[in-house]
Amino acid sequence: MSETGKSVFLVDKQTGVETELPVMGGTIGPEVVDIRSLYGSTGMFTYDPGYGATGSCESGLTYIDGEKGVLLHRGYPIEQLAEQSDFLEVAYLLLNGELPNVAEKAEFDEAITKHTMVHEQLSQFYRGFRRDAHPMAILCGVTGALSSFYHDPTDIADPKQRMIASRRLIAKMPTLAAMAYKYSMGQPFNYPRNDLNYAENFLQMCFAVPAEDYEVDPVLAKAMDKILILHADHEQNASTSTVRLAGSSGANPFACIAAGIASLWGPAHGGANEAVLDMLNEIGDKSRMAEYVNKARDKNDPFRLFGFGHRVYKNFDPRAKVMRETCHEVLGKLGINDPLLEVAMELEDLALKDQYFIDKKLYPNVDFYSGIILKALGFPTSMFTVLFAVARTVGWISQWKEMIEDPTQRIGRPRQLYTGPSVRDYKDLSSR
Ligand code: CMC
Numbered sequence: 001m002s003e004t005g006k007s008v009f010l011v012d013k014q015t016g017v018e019t020e021l022p023v024m025g026g027t028i029g030p031e032v033v034d035i036r037s038l039y040g041s042t043g044m045f046t047y048d049p050g051y052g053a054t055g056s057c058e059s060g061l062t063y064i065d066g067e068k069g070v071l072l073h074r075g076y077p078i079e080q081l082a083e084q085s086d087f088l089e090v091a092y093l094l095l096n097g098e099l100p101n102v103a104e105k106a107e108f109d110e111a112i113t114k115h116t117m118v119h120e121q122l123s124q125f126y127r128g129f130r131r132d133a134h135p136m137a138i139l140c141g142v143t144g145a146l147s148s149f150y151h152d153p154t155d156i157a158d159p160k161q162r163m164i165a166s167r168r169l170i171a172k173m174p175t176l177a178a179m180a181y182k183y184s185m186g187q188p189f190n191y192p193r194n195d196l197n198y199a200e201n202f203l204q205m206c207f208a209v210p211a212e213d214y215e216v217d218p219v220l221a222k223a224m225d226k227i228l229i230l231h232a233d234h235e236q237n238a239s240t241s242t243v244r245l246a247g248s249s250g251a252n253p254f255a256c257i258a259a260g261i262a263s264l265w266g267p268a269h270g271g272a273n274e275a276v277l278d279m280l281n282e283i284g285d286k287s288r289m290a291e292y293v294n295k296a297r298d299k300n301d302p303f304r305l306f307g308f309g310h311r312v313y314k315n316f317d318p319r320a321k322v323m324r325e326t327c328h329e330v331l332g333k334l335g336i337n338d339p340l341l342e343v344a345m346e347l348e349d350l351a352l353k354d355q356y357f358i359d360k361k362l363y364p365n366v367d368f369y370s371g372i373i374l375k376a377l378g379f380p381t382s383m384f385t386v387l388f389a390v391a392r393t394v395g396w397i398s399q400w401k402e403m404i405e406d407p408t409q410r411i412g413r414p415r416q417l418y419t420g421p422s423v424r425d426y427k428d429l430s431s432r
Contacts, residue, residue, distance in 0.1 A: 069315035087228040094398040115171035116192035135180035144258035178205030199225035219333040230319040233395025239263040243396040248412040273367040273384040275306040297356040307368030314361035323369035
């Protein structure tokens, strides 16, 4: 962040007192007003519920231009990464700031591959969950439990330890997620295999059974890899901000990621892909589509079209464009003629032409298509958000690492506008 030489003035109309606030700039994107001195000079805080106008940190990882539908990781457009890169390379990029060279890539891929196993004792935790537990509940619990396996050796002040913790999380998350799936299916856990790449290994851990050989379909593994890339990071969203806030107190990084998983679970965030499929199933066929679009438009109806709208994108979500193509590739490869896809395409069409959606700039987001692909790959809807968590772990841990390494980092502590009772005297129980 650098000073722009510009400033804005806040004028108290009653007293005429002026407060000058410096304007800071980044590399691209809107400048920010630095309000750190505001309370000291005016005795006032800012009020911004939902943080729609608040920059909470400096970050060099991800840039989004919501008006233009642009998403960059370390400067690279998401479309190029999705087409030309692979998930572990994107993970390296987010963690380290640059794309790896040949030797760096080989070392990173090998290190991640060789850390995919989890402590055997961890499998005991799974057996403590109800059989019908939601896999996000399980993932949240076991990721939190990882902190008990790596608490003492994780000194977050040591850069090497931070990197080891980051790599462990990226490596082990697919194993934990696949175990959550296997547990919910009542099938034995599969160990990771070092001869497979990240996406292939994840599919193998989820879908192989001891009774027969499992061959990973390269088209499906490529689609899985793309889904992971498209979900790897997304700036300061709810779950990432949760990880940063939890981590700002110096907490164990594995526990911070568990906090991120909890935040991701909600239907307004990562849970939307599951909600999209439920919604498409509920709509059922094209004849009922107009009814649902009308429900979404109705101010008195809490219903929203899941998979539409975004806090930041007021144009097509660039991830949704790639996901749409991948969706067709996967369904074509598998020869699936999914009626839900027809409903989805028709719904997309209808909503994009609808004045309400146009006026409010509500476009399909990444979750609109990802659910359909994941269904085609064989995942039950309850696993959709788990897959999002596997991918986003890369973003969360890279953002956590960036925060710990930021010299201006302090414990996160927002303020409030107090609206409760003013001071009053305690009344004895008998006189209440
Ligand atoms: N269907 C119908 N109306 C909507 C929708 C929708 N999906 N999304 C927003 N609106 C309306 C909303 O009612 C509001 O209307 P008004 O101005 O009359 O009050 C207006 O559009 C602005 O919406 P908002 O709720 O103020 O916007 P937000 O930035 O707080 O919410 C959102 C963003 C993603 C939570 C919201 O668009 C939504 O609930 N979408 C459906 C859930 C979804 O698909 N979430 C996945 C987001 S992408 C994955 C991720 O990053 O997690």
